[in-house]
Amino acid sequence: MDLGPHAGFILASYGLCLMTALILIAWVRLDKAAQEKALNDLADRGIKRARPEDRSSEAS
Amino acid sequence: MAFWDYANPTRFLRFVQAVLPWLTGLCLLFFAVGLYMSFFVAPEDYQQGDTVRIMYIHVPAAWLCMMCYSVMTLSSIGTLVWKHPLADVSAKSAAPIGAAFTFMALVTGALWGKPMWGTYWVWDARLTSVLVLFIMYLGLMTLWRTMEDPIKAGKAAAVLTLVGALNLPIIKFSVDWWNTLHQPASVMRFDGPTIHPDILWPLLVMAVAFTLMFFVLHLMAMRNEILRRRVRALRMRAASAAQPAPAGAAQPAE
Amino acid sequence: MTSWAMALFQRDLRLSVRVGGSALVGVLFFLAVVTVIPFGVGPDLNLLARIGPAILWIGALLATLLGLDRLFQADRDDGTLDLMLMAGRPLELVVLIKCLAHWTATGLPLVVAAPVLGIFLNLDPVSMAAVTATLLVGTPALTLIGAIGASLTVSLRRGGLLLAVLGVPLAIPVLIFGVSSADAAIRDPVPFLTPFLILCALSLIAAVIGPIASATALRFASD
């Protein structure tokens, strides 16, 4: 596909947007991993929530 | 807000768990269609040539950066008026996403500006107010970062978000006015091509795709934030928990 | 003004005059910023005269915002803020009066110093008068807007820079109309009064929104 004389600009803007989106996604996933790791570390030391996720839902 | 009934963070997490895969799939679908259309279906503009293809990401990004601020404004009202436990979680996790969309709008706009106007940046009303919006996003994020206590940070940020919401239109209009006073006529003002259906459709599809992306990311970020607060609460308990020694004596932290 | 308001105003004024001459530090910073710009821009007098009003306004903006960090923090640190919340006086008014006292102690000296600094920038008398007038009307708005930032950062040790960062976007409209009405007075064709009146209006709006927003933030900060 020919994008004409300004192909560089077009590709750059799509590329930069893609990069931003990827950074956002990476942030979200790494953050999730970090928080879950922290939760697991705490759970390993016996510090857990009083009413964990998987228990009956109606209680809350 | 859609998740109004999901007041309880636990129930909210379950809701996210259920909805997220569908939303993600839908989002990818729209992106596939939208990108295909914007590169292969949409015609090139008779005036701008292929550069018009930048529009399919520029305009949705610009729309989304404003919508994101609206979401934050609503959440802030939720924080201040209804003291809803999820409201400041929502506002906090929307800020980086909004900043990212603003960044996209700025970058694509600048890259579009070079071929069209001959310069990456002019101090024109619309561009300037987007830049100010960007600074406001970053300021809010910093405020959240520097305050230790998330509840207090949430309230402070909510006040700032609301004041900023009042300020944005003022900036928009004042910059308009400021600009007409000084702006040399040489800088072209772009008023947008007459929207032709061939162009409109890809644009709308991309806009929906961007919106879906926002919701996916927002839900994921909110989930992280809830987990982070959980970690914080548990850590507090871990610190104050009696030392490994006999735990029987109910003895609070000294 | 009722007597409690007067008492508060006097107290704040006394405090800023007695302690460490905070009034003076603001003016000195203003002076430092305004003198540093010619070093950067170069000694071209025409250029300086052209951007003179802008320099003065930017200097005043930074001096005002950066000088506000102790507005509520000092009172919070020694428990005064708690008592003020319990005193049975409308907190919005309290904030307004504190801002007024702060402006009298640190904003007014900036306005007085502006014509003097104008000489360094090669401003002619008309411009000087115009800038001073706009500063007189506009700096209260800056103080009131900065007060929002000050109340948001009241519990943080590192108030200064963050306060400025939060305050600058809110203060931009004031800056725009301040400079443009000064410019309008200098370059004849454009009417001076329009932007000047808008500037006044902005000050009035700030006098409403600033105290409400800061009072809200202060109430939340206390717990």
Add this chain to the structure above:
Amino acid sequence: MTSWAMALFQRDLRLSVRVGGSALVGVLFFLAVVTVIPFGVGPDLNLLARIGPAILWIGALLATLLGLDRLFQADRDDGTLDLMLMAGRPLELVVLIKCLAHWTATGLPLVVAAPVLGIFLNLDPVSMAAVTATLLVGTPALTLIGAIGASLTVSLRRGGLLLAVLGVPLAIPVLIFGVSSADAAIRDPVPFLTPFLILCALSLIAAVIGPIASATALRFASD
């Protein structure tokens, strides 16, 4: 670098990056100052390009000086400074390392942000490179000079503005040579290297005088 120096460097870096840290506030302030100037000066791109290097330098100067107020104060407030004085490490080196860490966390981001902000000011690539290079060499000098002010104001509550007022006069030579070597790179006829080398020399001088002066001031501040 010996291990204690590395430990200190890491600690300071961590502190400024983690929650409550300040690394990004400086850049944000820089961005805010640079954005605010066109609002004052007007959107004339030619004018902005002409004074662009000056704007960037002044923004960096203010961001650096104003961001230094907690350099020693945080350590004094919680008693860390006392322990550092007793630790048996040369205080001059301690100051130098703290400045290095501070510069890495807040000065380096300014240098990185400069080219981006250059776009807003319509700088061409050569000027952008020149300004960035001068900032890279010059901002350490600003940090080191600001450290003197930071150590002088360490026991005062109102650090920010006063620190800037103390620091600006000392930093003016750095500003002059910074801007003039950037200008020299842009306008061909003048040689770029002469002012640039002077700038480097100033940084080296600051690296000697700054730590000695602040260490002296800190020793006095402790009693």
Add this chain to the structure above:
Amino acid sequence: MFQDLSFTLSQGTALVVTGANGIGKSSLLRTLAGLVALAGGAIRFDGGEDDRPAHEHAHYFGHQDSVKPALSVLENLEFWQSFTAPTAATGFTGDLHKPMGALELLGIGHTAHLPAAYLSAGQKRRLSLSRLLVTARPIWLMDEPTSALDKNSEALLLSLMNGHLETGGLIVTATHTQLALAKVQTLHLKAAQPAEQALEEGFL
């Protein structure tokens, strides 16, 4: 933070709150003072002007002195006198002092015209206490009122507190020491589940 806490206090009585370090005595007083938002429940004050929230009928005397070192002792006190709104309540006949009189009463009359920076910790504390004597308010909330006071001043403080009770005032005070007050009710705080105290409950 608190579970199932409820008490009623009638005119002329003092409530002494006791409990271990960090159990929440100060927090309870700050809640009564309206400085910490109530998560649930209500605070009511009967007999006062109806349009005022309960905490505007109260004086708070906490750990911090709210003394501005740059102002003179008298200026400090006079400011609080004019700034704090007095309140009336049925059955409360608290007698008021002039600023100078209050300072004399607390034994710091001779420092009236000195900058407050020259006061020692105990003297600052007494200056802060004199605030309660120059504006009439029926409720006194006092957080460890005897801290930093020597024996003499402590006796003086007790007589002031008893005087306030006699004129129909209320006192709520948190303390670790024994206070010889006229009509005392004691509230002993105990940890329900110590580990869960400071948690942000919504998220767990």
Add this chain to the structure above:
Amino acid sequence: MFQDLSFTLSQGTALVVTGANGIGKSSLLRTLAGLVALAGGAIRFDGGEDDRPAHEHAHYFGHQDSVKPALSVLENLEFWQSFTAPTAATGFTGDLHKPMGALELLGIGHTAHLPAAYLSAGQKRRLSLSRLLVTARPIWLMDEPTSALDKNSEALLLSLMNGHLETGGLIVTATHTQLALAKVQTLHLKAAQPAEQALEEGFL
């Protein structure tokens, strides 16, 4: 500030400094720590490396904790371990702990990886104390070491101090409470002319 104050302390002995509030106990310790300049007189430490001033042989444990809330507990301690220069002295055989071991010993091992912001006042104090265990220095200067510590930690502290004395260390401590130390010498500070204490002496 002090008149005619002189004392000698031999290996393995503790000096307990007592006296009324504001008499100058903390100031004496800070002078020994080299934090306040000496107006006259001399401080000598025999048996250490000769090129070091006396205060570089000492650990100072004062009112302030020097704990950075943003760093984890372990990071805090490890920093002080690498930063503080250890010193050797004849006859001093103080045993060193690893950071983790010191934390365990003081009962805050379970918080090692938490940010120090989560610690309570007493826990912060113990973290600050653990500093003394990871770098060997023969002199410990301790200003009211028991403040904010509960009974258990106080006993622990005493055993640590006695251990330090046994290995040939010196301790100088200011305190209001009774400390059960092994070899104690007491220095009771009394006001010479109470009124003249805090005056700028050159002008009198």
